[in-house]
Amino acid sequence: MVDSRRAAPTGATPGFARGVRAAAAILSAALAAAAGVLGIVSVRVARRVVTPAARVADTRILAVDPAAQTITLSRTDDTVLPGRYGLITGGDTGYLKLGSVLDEDALSVRRKLLTHVPPGAGVAPDAAFSGWYYERPEELHLPFSAELIGSGVGPCPAWLFPAEASGEMPETWVIQIHGRGTTRSECLRAVPVFHALGITSLVVSYRNDGEAPRSRTGTYALGATEWRDVDAAVGFARRRGAQRIILMGWSMGGAIALQVSLNSPHRQVIAGLILESPVIDWRIVLTYQAKLMGLPAPVTGLALGALASEWTTPLTRTGGPIPFDQLDVVARASELRHPILILHSDDDGFVPSDASHDLVVARPDLVELIVFDVARHTKLWNYDQERWSTAIRSWLGRHDLSRDLDSVRPEDGADGASELSGGSPDADS
Structure with missing residues (x-):
């Protein structure tokens, strides 16, 4: 005998089940589509991070x-x-x-x-x-030569500004490393300061920067491979007589300088690092920039994951995963062996200064931070040339890396800002 109280629900089950299955299918398709869109956007963001780009109008x-x-x-x-x-x-x-x-x-x-x-x-x-100010080395009115430095990807162009010979101290060189999306011209501002202190400047290029040779992938590794080209420059300097070498990196050039100091077989001749608006932890920088772009947190997380993963390299075109842990120098602070001067503006606007502050806390015995404000990203020299130059001169003097500071006038290296420069150089886009 059939229980009439259960007959209706039993008869309705097939239709109800079909409805549930249809709803589940629609929901699954929607979720898959949303995940697909997130994945596509994330890959595009990841590619943008590592792809060298021409400077755009701002x-x-x-x-x-x-x-x-x-x-x-x-x-x-x-x-x-x-x-x-x-x-x-x-x-x-x-x-x-x-x-x-x-x-x-x-x-x-x-x-x-x-x-x-x-x-x-x-x-x-x-x-x-x-913030370059100087575009060409001739504008400094200092003796220089064009050099080629052999590296794993081929000859990398460099400018060499020799200092006056001095028998009073070991020959000291500074190797200048420019940042992401720029060229060697970015570093020319610093050359007169070092020249006045008896320090030879080597202003270098590295793979995929538009001047040095292109790597197989043509993409940045955010310092993880570029450091080898700068390390080749360290070897070049040693062969030319350098006995002590200072690394100065600007923005991503700071990340490269830090990787040289941590990995170079020439570490014993590295005397110190000067970092201008440096990248010290890429995850902090990329997360900050993603927020400026208005990207949702899931997209940022997926993009970072794609850059760090082996299986996504065909999509990101990096040729290999970006080793974010290796590039996080705050986490690797115990491995640092060289004194470091950091110049950073707290309102940088591109590379936040958080990691610079964190590195001082992690290694107060080695790291000194000079904090600017208003100056923004890599424009500290432009904003306050005297304070910027004095900070470098004083730090070099404390570490016995320059000739007698008393012989150097504060205005050494100035180019006469009140005068018009001659001619209009070709644009370096």
Whole structure:
């Protein structure tokens, strides 16, 4: 005998089950689609991190006054900075040197031109604001030679600025390492400071930077492979007579310098490191930049995971996983053996200074941090040249890495900012 109280539910079961299965299928498809979208976006973000890119315009030229030799730019966090800077432009003007801010409003800023712009010069509106200031080595008016340094990927171009010979101390060299997406020109600002102190400067390139040879993948490894090209420069310097070597790295160049100091077979001749706005822990930097871009946390996490994974390398095109643990120098602080000077702005805007502060806490016996504000990323020299230069001179003196500081005037290395530079160099885009 059938229980009528259970008949209706029993008869409804097939339809109900089909509905549940259909809903589950739709939900699974939606989740798979969402995961697929996240995966695609994450891979694109990962590729962007390691792919060398040309410098893009970040401001617009609103007006040029050839009579007054002034230029008006759209207002950004960088274009309002006090100090001296460069501007990468198109048209007839090429690379321009910029002086002090003359006036500003909510939308624009007018600055003094330190490169002469003749009347009638064609000026393209899009431009890139730069902290380089010097574009070419000839602008320093110091003796130099163009060199090629053999590395695992081929000959890497370098500029060598020899210091005056001195028999009073071992010959000291500084190797300058530029950052991500820039070239050797970034480092030229520092050369006069070291030259005045009797220190030879070697300004180097490394794989995939647009000047040195391309690696098989053509992508950055964020310092994990680039350090080998700089280590080849250390060997070059030793063969040329260097007895003590200082590594100076800018931004990603700081990450490269740290990897040289940790891994180089020439570690015994490395006397110290100077790091300007350095990358010390890539995960902090990339997470910070992802937030600036408005990326969801899951995308950032997946992108970092893709960069660190072996099986995703065909998608990220890195040729191998990025060893983030190896590149985290705060975690490896116990391995450091060389004194380090860090110059970093707390409002860097690109590479947060958190890891720089953390490294001082981890190794107060070796690491000294000079904190700037307002100066932003790799523009500390431009913002306050005297404080920047004094910090380096004092640190070198305390570690017996330069000649007598009393013989060096504070203005050594200045190029006469009040004078217009001659000509308009070709843009280095």
